[in-house]
Amino acid sequence: PVTAGSIVVPFGHVIGNEKWRGSEVAQRLQGKVRLIFEDGLGLVDFHLSNRTCILLISEADLVAGDEYKRRLVRFRNASSLRGIVIVEKTQISNQYYSGVQKLVVLELGMVLLPVANQGEASQLIIQLVSFCVREQSRDRGANPFLRKQRAQPAEAAVLQAVQHIPGVGKTKALLLLQQFGSIHRLCNASTSELEQVVGQTVAQQVYTF
């Protein structure tokens, strides 16, 4: 059954595909996250939230052939969920990695994360879950990469930019800005208007720039 639709994940829970019951990943997850098994998840291995799910590709899948590629493409076509692909990158499957990466990241536009074994996969899933939980609780400030930079007053930057005009240093930049107010008006000033602020030569330079 090719299902990859969204399902409702209770807050702070992970829904796992029945086929992982008793596996090393599941055992290590238990106790750390609230794991529920469900039948009929189809292509998906774990649902972390209503929007995010995980597809696990094992070393054996990689060696076995292209079946996993069909699975990924089917998922991509069938689902609007954000799919995170976790792949077992071992000494044996290492040679296939760059091919997988090209397909998953560059062609399908999904996320691909390599792990060395199922133990590492469970550690990674725990971290991913904690970020999903924070996202759902709208605590987005917790993510250091999403935090907005403090907006700086544009004054200093405008002053800097004007000083890139040949012949204009800090003093003249200040005078020009006090007179014309913005870069837009400075650009549209005539030579004679400029001459009232700076000398003839510089006025010409500013005008031609």
Next chain:
Amino acid sequence: PRVPAEHSPSLAGLPRVPAERGPSPCILADSREISSGPGVISCLRAVHGLRVQVCSLGSSDYIVSSRLAVDRLLQSELQSPGNRNKLSQRLQRLRGAFERICVIVETDRARPGETSRLFQRTQCYDGVLSALVQAGIRILFSSCQEESAALLKDLALLEHRKDAAIQLPPEPQGHRRDVLGFYLSIPNLSYGAALNLCHSFGSITAVANSSVPALAAGARLSRPQAEELHRFLRHDFDLQLLPQPLPAKGKS
């Protein structure tokens, strides 16, 4: 110059440049990468036949298209919490200027005489990866500088196909160089966008008089970025708001 892959045995396994029409895409590399990633730059040039322009980007390690910046990180940099702050500041700055960000996580080179260190996956490492995923930053993994170069090439070709390639020439001369310097001083404007402004508009006055949609089209900026640029150009200067008091003019 295109060197056939057979001539460099260590790189023989890498895919060759596909025969394409038109000029090959150009990649801008930050000048620091000459020392930290010489293998990447030379591989991009020699094996993949791309134009690599080294300039002082400051913000990111590589710029692959007018909207995509690429940072090359070593696996060990993600391992310890100490780097986390620095990394997040760096990526925040990139987010201001670029629509898309990609990081290449590269396996550290084993130093001569060193038996291959076992990579110990830390909780911090997984945490950083999760945060990157959540922030919508694309992550690629590479085992060496040559592979990073191949990934950069793939990204450049992809962006080239999507018509977002960097406009040429990447380093204008004479008067245009000064104009580029002016654009680069505008906050949150990437090198690629500044180049686009240089190429698409005849003068700064033309830029200053442009509407938001015209700016977005000419510099290939997203709508919010174009709005920010538009606001900046029309920003009313207020001396009172300058961050620090100006030093008294002259020495008298």
